[in-house]
Amino acid sequence: MNERAVRLTVNGTDRDVIVEPRVLLSDTLRHQLGLTGTHVGCEQGACGACTVIIDGRAQRSCLVLTVQASDTSIETIEGVASDGVDHVVQVAMHEQHGLQCGFCTPGIVMSLVAAHRAGIDGATAKHEVLDGHLCRCTGYVNIRAAIDAAWEAAGGGR
């Protein structure tokens, strides 16, 4: 079967998995580690639903093989809140009603959290970051309002 042992640090905890080289990181997160907050839509890099943060950078987990992620630090939507306190992006998405069905939401939150921590300005986040995500429900208006609220609330990022 040519399986490989891979160590991932996921949301601060070391996780050891055995995978075939062809297995996508999105599938390992969901099916082996039970982190189903990472959603899978297109599986070809177009929709952004599967976005996680790998070593500080937002990346589409459907375009990363699990073996490629060996020895990296991965953050998923389950790990964004700190000590039970939501990240400012999560708070803003909730308060501005930046979601409807919620399928796209974890990926958008992960990209925005990475952008917020990197000090990317709100205007760039609204255009370049959001451009990488498809939402079939909201028309993006309330997501943009959430970005404004998050960036105004913190003026920086954690």
Ligand code: FES
């Ligand atoms: S499922 Fe990964 S980009 Fe769509």
Ligand code: FES
């Ligand atoms: S809220 Fe339904 S796809 Fe975005």
